Amino acid sequence: MSERRPYVRPMPRDWWARWPFRHYTVRELSGVTIAIYAAVLLSGLVALLQGPAAWDAWRGWLASPASLVLHGALLIAMLWHVRTWFQILPKTMPKLILGGTPVPQRTITLIGTSVAVICSSALVAFVLWRPF
Amino acid sequence: MEHIEADILIIGAGGAGLRAAIAAAEAAPGLSIALVSKVYPMRSHTVAAEGGSAGVLQDSDSLQAHFDDTVSGGDWLCEQDVVEYFVEHCTPEMIQLEHWGCPWSRKPDGDIAVRRFGGMKIARTWFAADRTGFHILHTLYQTSMKYPSIKRLDEFFCTDLLVDDGRAQGAVFLSLATGEFTAVTARAVIIATGGAGRVYPQNTNGGIVTGDGMALAFRHGVPLRDMEFMQYHPTCMPGSGVLFTEGARGEGGFLRNKDGYRYLQDYGLGPALPEVRNKYMELGPRDRISQAFWHEERKGRTIETAHGDAVLLDLTHLGRDKILERLPQIYDLAKDYMGVDAAEQPIPVRPAVHYTMGGILVDGRTAAPLPGLYAAGECSSVGIHGANRLGSNSLAELSVFGRVAGEQAAAFAQDSSNGDKGRLLDQARAAEGRALALLNRQGKGERHAALRDEMTAAMERGCGIYRLGDETQQTCDTLADLKKRYADVTLDDHTRVWNTDWTTAIELGFQLDVAEVIAYSALERKESRGAHQRLDGYENRDDERYLAHSLAHYRDGAAPEITYAPVSITKSPPGQRAYGEAGVKLEEAKAHKHD
Amino acid sequence: MTERADKTIELRVLRYNPVTDEKPHHQSFTVPYTSDMSVLQGLQWIKDTIDGSLTYRWSCRMAICGSCGMMINAEPKLACHTLLRDLAPGPVTVEPLNHFPIERDLVVTVDDFVKKIESVTPWLIPKHPKPVSEGPYNQTPAQMAAYENFSACINCMLCYAACPQYGENPKFIGPAAMAILQRYDGDSRDGGSALRIDAVHGEDGVWGCTAVGACSDVCPKAVDPMHAVNQNKMNTALDYFLRFLKKRDTK
Numbered sequence: 001m002s003e004r005r006p007y008v009r010p011m012p013r014d015w016w017a018r019w020p021f022r023h024y025t026v027r028e029l030s031g032v033t034i035a036i037y038a039a040v041l042l043s044g045l046v047a048l049l050q051g052p053a054a055w056d057a058w059r060g061w062l063a064s065p066a067s068l069v070l071h072g073a074l075l076i077a078m079l080w081h082v083r084t085w086f087q088i089l090p091k092t093m094p095k096l097i098l099g100g101t102p103v104p105q106r107t108i109t110l111i112g113t114s115v116a117v118i119c120s121s122a123l124v125a126f127v128l129w130r131p132f
Numbered sequence: 133m134e135h136i137e138a139d140i141l142i143i144g145a146g147g148a149g150l151r152a153a154i155a156a157a158e159a160a161p162g163l164s165i166a167l168v169s170k171v172y173p174m175r176s177h178t179v180a181a182e183g184g185s186a187g188v189l190q191d192s193d194s195l196q197a198h199f200d201d202t203v204s205g206g207d208w209l210c211e212q213d214v215v216e217y218f219v220e221h222c223t224p225e226m227i228q229l230e231h232w233g234c235p236w237s238r239k240p241d242g243d244i245a246v247r248r249f250g251g252m253k254i255a256r257t258w259f260a261a262d263r264t265g266f267h268i269l270h271t272l273y274q275t276s277m278k279y280p281s282i283k284r285l286d287e288f289f290c291t292d293l294l295v296d297d298g299r300a301q302g303a304v305f306l307s308l309a310t311g312e313f314t315a316v317t318a319r320a321v322i323i324a325t326g327g328a329g330r331v332y333p334q335n336t337n338g339g340i341v342t343g344d345g346m347a348l349a350f351r352h353g354v355p356l357r358d359m360e361f362m363q364y365h366p367t368c369m370p371g372s373g374v375l376f377t378e379g380a381r382g383e384g385g386f387l388r389n390k391d392g393y394r395y396l397q398d399y400g401l402g403p404a405l406p407e408v409r410n411k412y413m414e415l416g417p418r419d420r421i422s423q424a425f426w427h428e429e430r431k432g433r434t435i436e437t438a439h440g441d442a443v444l445l446d447l448t449h450l451g452r453d454k455i456l457e458r459l460p461q462i463y464d465l466a467k468d469y470m471g472v473d474a475a476e477q478p479i480p481v482r483p484a485v486h487y488t489m490g491g492i493l494v495d496g497r498t499a500a501p502l503p504g505l506y507a508a509g510e511c512s513s514v515g516i517h518g519a520n521r522l523g524s525n526s527l528a529e530l531s532v533f534g535r536v537a538g539e540q541a542a543a544f545a546q547d548s549s550n551g552d553k554g555r556l557l558d559q560a561r562a563a564e565g566r567a568l569a570l571l572n573r574q575g576k577g578e579r580h581a582a583l584r585d586e587m588t589a590a591m592e593r594g595c596g597i598y599r600l601g602d603e604t605q606q607t608c609d610t611l612a613d614l615k616k617r618y619a620d621v622t623l624d625d626h627t628r629v630w631n632t633d634w635t636t637a638i639e640l641g642f643q644l645d646v647a648e649v650i651a652y653s654a655l656e657r658k659e660s661r662g663a664h665q666r667l668d669g670y671e672n673r674d675d676e677r678y679l680a681h682s683l684a685h686y687r688d689g690a691a692p693e694i695t696y697a698p699v700s701i702t703k704s705p706p707g708q709r710a711y712g713e714a715g716v717k718l719e720e721a722k723a724h725k726h727d
Numbered sequence: 728m729t730e731r732a733d734k735t736i737e738l739r740v741l742r743y744n745p746v747t748d749e750k751p752h753h754q755s756f757t758v759p760y761t762s763d764m765s766v767l768q769g770l771q772w773i774k775d776t777i778d779g780s781l782t783y784r785w786s787c788r789m790a791i792c793g794s795c796g797m798m799i800n801a802e803p804k805l806a807c808h809t810l811l812r813d814l815a816p817g818p819v820t821v822e823p824l825n826h827f828p829i830e831r832d833l834v835v836t837v838d839d840f841v842k843k844i845e846s847v848t849p850w851l852i853p854k855h856p857k858p859v860s861e862g863p864y865n866q867t868p869a870q871m872a873a874y875e876n877f878s879a880c881i882n883c884m885l886c887y888a889a890c891p892q893y894g895e896n897p898k899f900i901g902p903a904a905m906a907i908l909q910r911y912d913g914d915s916r917d918g919g920s921a922l923r924i925d926a927v928h929g930e931d932g933v934w935g936c937t938a939v940g941a942c943s944d945v946c947p948k949a950v951d952p953m954h955a956v957n958q959n960k961m962n963t964a965l966d967y968f969l970r971f972l973k974k975r976d977t978k
Contacts (some may be wrong), residue, residue: 002310003629005745006828006836011894020802021891024939045974088938091955095913100240100869172837174882175784175792177784230863231916233851234880235871244866266791267878274849274907286841309830371763374789438761465789468808469763567911581775624779630831633779 030081033074039072086112133560134314134555138166140538141302141318143290143345144175144233145169147265147527148509148534149324150272155538157279157327164544166316167283170306170340170635173273177326177338178530181265182377182461184257185527187223189246193254195219200704202525205251205417206518207662208679208706209358209699214496216527216702218532224256225531229329234271235260237458247458248382250522251417251711253410255382257524261718262377262461262548266529288314290344291565293321293505294556300505301551303348304563306635311628313567313675315560319548320504320541323710324534327488327510329362331647333588334439335485336375345511347642349492350649350692354435354500355683356492357513357644357697360653363521364422364488364597369469371439371486376462378523381414383458386446387421388478389433395443401712416711419520419663422483426597437480444478451475484595487526487713489517489663492651493683498537504544508537513681519662552634570623571634577622583614587640590614591647595654601668604655608691611648618644620670649684649692656694657682675706732759736811737818738769738783742828751829753769754957755818766821767795767806768834772801782832788811790947797833798822803885824888826897842886843900843951847908852919864916877906877955879948886942886952892935896905899935900926902942902952909955912962920962927963 016025061067089112090105097107137644140156142149145167152543153167188198203210227406230236237259239245249257260267275530276282287308294302302317328343329335350356367376389395397404401416408414428434434441447455466472466479491513498506594607625633659674660666680696687693710718735757743751758769767785774781784794788807795806800820827835886902887893893901912920927933936956943953
């Protein structure tokens with residue numbers, strides 16, 4: 001009979017840690033920051049329920065060096081996630097066709113990212129200057 | 133040996149084979165169809181056709197005009213009754229492809245757009261950007277999946293036909309994946325295996341275009357017709373021969389020599405107007421433009437490249453946007469392979485072998501003289517191309533005559549009975565034995581790749597754009613010598629699974645037979661017509677002696693015998709072939725005569 | 728006048744012959760090359776002059792037939808479309824496409840890929856059927872733009888070799904098949920998307936995709952299969968939801 005014997009190569013278990021998938025892995029992991037930040041906010045809410053002492057302790061922790069380092073790291077990871085989120089946005093939405101030609105994906109990413117930057121900056125400005 | 137029984141066997145699953153399979157499945161849904169190819173269908177060489185497919189569409193156009201262009205383009209060696217049938221059925225076939233999803237390029241209002249093409253009096257070339265063959269092939273391939281009666285055998289390499297009781301009844305295949313043989317028997321057989329351009333060193337053809345079907349039919353006594361007419365496409369990549377579509381000129385591209393001069397005006401195609409015009413200059417027929425290159429080269433007016441002389445295909449005046457919209461593939465090819473940005477610089481190009489005008493002799497309904505055998509597409513000579521094919525007539529041909537072949541084969545299969553299985557399988561085992569003898573041949577024979585290189589060099593020398601009798605004779609002698617040496621080649625690889633050393637060697641056997649037919653047909657035709665041009669005292673067309681098809685007949689162990697058969701002329705008596713201003717004057721004179 | 732091949736480069740090719748080898752192994756060849764030679768031409772030089780048993784698929788030499796996909800320096804590429812000069816000084820590793828079983832040397836099994844294409848009902852099902860005698864359908868450039876890039880798939884399988892999810896789960900329908908499905912679903916002449924939706928559902932359908940995006944990165948024809956897959960995530964969710972509503976209506 002036939003001597004055909006296809007050889008199946010095993011899929012490496014750690015493919016996600018290897019080039020060229022590291023970029024993807026970092027992108028997905030940076031999404032976890034949202035959960036971590038939500039946990040931080042939740043703990044603040046719990047502290048508020050527990051009374052003024054707990055609330056002050058929580059605020060104190062917020063100002064601690066460890067917390068500042070954590071928030072700095074969360075901010076960087078979040079910014080990265082936002083950037084990559086808008087990078088894949090044009091590939092997850094229906095095709096946008098204007099005037100007979102598809103809108104370039106880079107344009108969609110650029111508009112999306114710009115809107116996010118403007119909104120975030122406005123919010124930061126609002127919080128810092130408190131016009132009301 | 134495995135044995136598969138089908139009603140219809142189709143060898144080759146490119147454009148013509150797929151179209152035939154669909155037509156047979158629609159004409160007779162009860163028949164089983166074996167569609168067998170040495171590659172997966174989407175790899176077939178139809179995929180590389182770029183420019184487009186002809187079909188009369190504009191109100192100002194007419195079937196008569198398409199007929200006239202085709203017949204004069206073919207230097208009156210066309211079967212005119214077949215051309216009449218052809219031009220009538222091109223447009224319905226293009227519409228059929230549209231209904232199956234082919235993404236034809238459109239005008240802004242959503243109607244079909246057509247582009248200009250060489251030798252065509254008016255724009256009638258349907259196109260899908262510059263990937264027309266690709267889109268036609270994939271449309272047909274995917275549409276073929278709709279029909280349960282079509283059973284494909286992919287990557288099955290045909291080593292011989294089964295002919296018994298005076299009719300074609302199947303073929304023997306080597307499965308690449310297993311190295312085992314399969315006999316497929318059927319009541320009708322269609323060959324749709326494409327051309328033979330790979331017998332030349334520089335060609336636009338894929339590696340699979342090795343003339344298999346032509347050689348198989350030829351060895352079983354079916355004549356090959358008009359094989360001396362090999363088309364050189366004038367604009368190809370020096371070295372690899374990769375094609376830059378004629379559509380580039382149809383869209384307005386110019387050809388210039390090293391001085392920037394549009395040299396075609398010196399060869400009866402002028403005057404050089406600032407814009408391209410149908411049947412003028414760059415939109416002359418392929419034979420004339422390739423021949424003009426040959427003269428420019430000898431006058432020293434070409435540029436030098438690493439792979440021989442070249443002229444310049446200038447698209448820069450079209451602008452980047454139009455190039456990217458209409459000619460995206462050739463823009464990429466020039467950029468990626470040659471480092472040339474076609475929007476900024478002209479592309480160096482030279483002629484390379486592109487198309488086999490001749491092929492397996494069939495009548496106007498694709499039937500070969502061997503009962504039960506049909507052929508369609510480039511492997512066949514149904515008679516529409518004559519001595520020179522017009523660009524965009526071949527994709528139309530494979531659609532029109534692929535369908536005809538499918539319908540005819542279905543009708544034949546319905547009207548005939550099964551053959552003698554025992555005798556057919558005996559034949560199949562004998563064919564297997566011959567193939568295995570090559571596989572198992574021991575010793576230190578020559579490499580078949582070395583023989584192939586000698587063959588292609590000899591073909592270019594003796595059967596090129598221009599031919600000299602004594603050089604063609606030398607080519608015939610070289611080929612005879614190569615055939616002798618071929619009998620002793622040995623392989624590096626003696627195992628069975630996926631042995632392409634083996635299949636390539638078998639292909640070389642097919643190629644040597646086809647090459648010899650081309651060379652002898654060229655040697656015997658002592659005139660100049662279309663793509664066959666001689667410089668040894670036969671510079672003119674000689675209608676008295678050679679307004680005739682050449683027929684090459686197989687002789688075991690000897691050179692092919694060449695005979696001639698009459699040409700069917702229905703409404704266009706042989707006339708002068710003229711392009712550019714000369715062509716216009718000729719038409720005016722003709723019109724006067726009729727007044 | 729022909730450029731002399733005076734430079735050389737090393738090709739490390741993965742070899743496997745099921746008849747003689749237990750498993751694949753690398754073999755090195757030193758190949759002379761000119762500035763316009765592709766990896767495919769390097770392989771052809773080896774096959775023609777040194778070792779006729781070297782096995783690979785090829786045909787058109789112009790990046791349109793899709794035969795010669797292979798891993799070149801660990802990236803899925805068309806060998807005819809990858810120039811040796813860009814890989815100098817080497818060595819260059821040449822292996823069969825990832826995630827597919829190896830038949831021999833650089834040849835992988837294609838059958839499963841072809842079955843996947845067949846499974847998406849890849850033909851036009853006219854929204855308004857009419858005979859050929861009534862002429863072509865109208866389709867504006869905008870309507871064509873909705874599917875045109877998806878119709879450019881050459882079936883070279885580079886996207887499957889790039890997709891880790893296909894590597895993990897060979898039943899995953901994968902990028903090219905989804906691009907071909909979207910090519911018909913997105914065609915204004917077509918009315919058959921309901922027949923194709925079953926190929927889209929589930930873990931072996933679009934939900935096997937985690938938006939890695941490597942498929943679109945390696946595509947030689949800018950088909951953007953990732954876009955096709957992810958557009959269909961929306962379609963399958965919508966279809967699921969609508970079916971759910973319909974069921975409740977009928978009760």
